[in-house]
Amino acid sequence: MTLLIDSILKTRAFFPEGFVYESLLVTDRFFLIANVRAISFGEEYAFQWRCPCTQKAQRSVCKLPSDLKLFKLAEGFHEPFEVKLPKCGSTVGLRLLRISDEKAIDTYRQQMMDRATEPLLGDPGYLFKMARRIATIDGAEVGLEKKLALVTDLLSVDSIKMQKEYEDNESGLSLNIEVKCRNCGQEREITLPFSAEFFRPESPDGGSETAVSAKHFE
Ligand SMILES: [Zn+2]
Known part of the structure; x- marks a missing residue:
């Protein structure tokens, strides 16, 4: 669609x-x-x-x-908007996803499914999507590998916080x-x-x- x-x-x-x-x-x-x-x-x-x-x-x-x-979008909205994660203590700077991000996520998800040797649980693109929302970690621009490492290790309280702040900043x-x-x-x-x-x-x-x-x- x-x-x-x-x-x-x-x-x-x-x-x-x-x-x-x-x-x-x-x-x-x-x-x-x-x-x-x-x-x-x-x-x-x-x-x-x-x-x-x-x-x-x-x-x-x-x-x-x-x-x-x-x-x-809130008055004065800017990217990245910073979210302090309560458990791990890191501050992530988030950005809203564009159509180009969605395409990259779809491609990644497809690659994961093609490579999988056994059935995957959940959405194989989920962590990649979380990582694409991150622009900075503790104020510094970092590569995809570091972003993926951060979201992979997130405790649920941090991941809930990140999700909620993202949704609160979203428009539409x-x-x-x-x-x-x-x-x-x-x-x-x-x-x-x-x-x-x-x-x-x-x-x-x-x-x-x-x-x-x-x-x-x-
Ligand atoms: Zn009913």
Whole structure:
């Protein structure tokens, strides 16, 4: 799906001259595509989700992007933003991930999977992703090897702190959305799921529109 989003944005969005698409924040890409979709199809987005009370999937509708909470970068935000890790005592300078980082993480993850001789537990790209967020350690720029060594040895209290500070500094649309179960009546917060319907909304006559086409943008 990210490949499709990238190709739509590259051909349909106009960026300032000299702007490199891969330097876009990962969160800005979603903000852009959510807006492109709203312009093309309208804001309504239907999705399926499951409440723990029943095996049956249910369908809910939200308005995209206006139902999602938008976080803006804090006033005076700068990179790297420093986080002191409570247990190991190191201070890491963090940066937000760009599309170029995401591509590097995907490549790394694929290499790990290709090289693995037995099934891998968890996400093989996880530590690499944590390392890509680090710009400095104790104020000094360091190579990837040192960053990987630091995140590999992190105790959970430090890794939770690093994750939380990263999320607190992140901007963009929150994917957490409230839904109400039609079976038990409970309101729940879920992560908005994505399916093919994101690009092919069901039209009222029962047919389905094709993926974002040129006519919507001309
Ligand atoms: Zn329920």
